[in-house]
Amino acid sequence: MTPSWFKSLKRWVENLNSEYEDEIMKFMKWCLDSEILIKKENLILLLTSRSSFLNRSVFSGIPLGEIGSRERFIPHPEISSVIGPFLKKAYSSEKGAVLFTYGRDLFIESVLGYSEMPRDEECLLICDAYGRDFGIGRYKRGERIIVNLLDRGLYLRKGY
Amino acid sequence: MLPKTLARKYGLREFMVKRYIEIFGVKGTKEFLDKVEKGISSYVRVNTIRGREEEITYRLMEKGFDLKDTFVPHVYSIKGDFSPSSSLEYLRGEIFLQDLSSAYASFSLGVKEGERVLDMCSAPGAKTTHIAQLMRNKGEILAVDSSKTRVLSLIYNLARCGVRNCYVWIEDSRKLPSMIKSKFDRVLLDAPCTGEGVISKDRSRKLSRVEKDYSIMSSIQKELISSGLSLLKEGGILVYSTCSISPEENEEVISYALEKFQVEIIPLEFGERGLKSFMGRKYPREVTKCRRFYPHVHDTYGFFLAKLRLVKEVKT
Ligand SMILES: C[S@@+](CC[C@H](N)C(=O)[O-])C[C@H]1O[C@@H](n2cnc3c(N)ncnc32)[C@H](O)[C@@H]1O
Secondary structure (H helix, E strand, O other): OOOHHHHHHHHHHHHOOOOOHHHHHHHHHHHHHOOOEEEEOOEEEEOOOOOOOHHHOOEEOEEEEEEOHHHOEEEOOOHHHHHHHHOOEEEEOHHHHHHHHOOOOEEHHHEEEEOOOOOOOOEEEEEOOOOOEEEEEEEEOOOOEEEEEEEOOHHHHOOO | OHHHHHHHHHOOOHHHHHHHHHHHHHHHHHHHHHHHHHOOOEEEEEOOOOOOHHHHHHHHHHOOOEEEEOOOOOEEEEEOOOOHHHOHHHHOOOEEEOOHHHHHHHHHOOOOOOOEEEEOOOOOOHHHHHHHHHOOOOOEEEEEEOOHHHHHHHHHHHHHOOOOOEEEEEOOHHHHHHOOOOOEEEEEEEOOOOOHHHOOOOHHHHOOOOOHHHHHHHHHHHHHHHHHHHOEEEEEEEEEEEOOOOHHHOHHHHHHHHHHOOEEEEOOOOOEEOOOEEOOEEOOHHHHHOEEEOHHHHOOOOEEEEEEEEOOOOOO
């Protein structure tokens, strides 16, 4: 039986509208079946090692997100390190990347290039010129903008 | 007269000034208090889990930060027009803001890849993330803290810094020996304390403490160090640290460990020697091998550090 939190995660992935959605879900399902994708309290964790400490642990591995009210999946900034390799990339200017981490959208004028041309409404990994990722955004061709979906500035804004 | 005058001038309680005079003398106390008022340098640790040190420091310098090497590898003093905590490097976990003395504690633990390490009072994770970095994210760290809210910050710091070899428990570390059967190669006990050493950062601590706090903290610290030593393998290392300069929380706790357990103190290269005595109390000679850090001498928080080796394992 697929747990309901996995279905929420799946919905979130579908919503990314990525050309590589099938690959992402295949990988997630494999992690679930291998029991390395787990739910602890309301955190969804991807385990990176196994130990006898795990049973009592409230945390280990990579936090992908949390399950909020009405079983909604709320992504954590670290999810980009897991699904990032599957996503197309938009390379941003330094200024654009900084604004993105303030929770702002990215104007197409700040984009230096793409790893592959995105489809309209497709979600992309936002990187700087050095290829360091800062979050995920949705490409809106008509509006000439990449809408902020998730960024590493959450570490500050959420007061973590 | 003098303690009262100084207490008024620096907004401290008189008993605190009397204690400082006992440690530093009058001249040293004034220098200490002046430096506390002025504040100490800021430091960052470059997190090599997230990238190459040369590249990260280069990018920080490109942004106008002035970096200077310190005696702890990967740790730099940093000056700039804005706080490094709002930089992209911080958000990506490429740097961690951490006092030099605190980084020296985690560095002194001397961890190696693949070891089993216990961090008994770990939140918010400055030292845990440092230990993971030094272990190259291999082996395992059990990071424990009794505060649920502080554990949340720990979790997010671990995530931000890309730490993958850590297990987090919310637990009173005094109870650990009854819960864990196997022993650890190394234990870090960065104990809860009066925080007297950080008054340059947290001014509320100038007036928030009363004299009996030292003895209350001291008994908790003794319980914690007993728990930590009980969980150590024979020959294993325990580093004890506090951000306090009060001997009750430091030399007295180490004297207690020397008395109750078969341990030896390993001298460290940096810092001033531990005290031989304080306000009529005498400590074993060995205790001078502990290390003290002071704002006016080392440009760090007031900090205490002891590195112990367990000579004979405790049967549990
Ligand atoms: C000095 S702080 C630790 C700082 C941390 N090591 C770091 O470098 O970021 C002390 C911590 O001890 C925790 N603490 C206090 N009593 C404890 C106990 N009995 N067991 C476990 N943790 C405890 C506090 O919640 C606090 O987070």
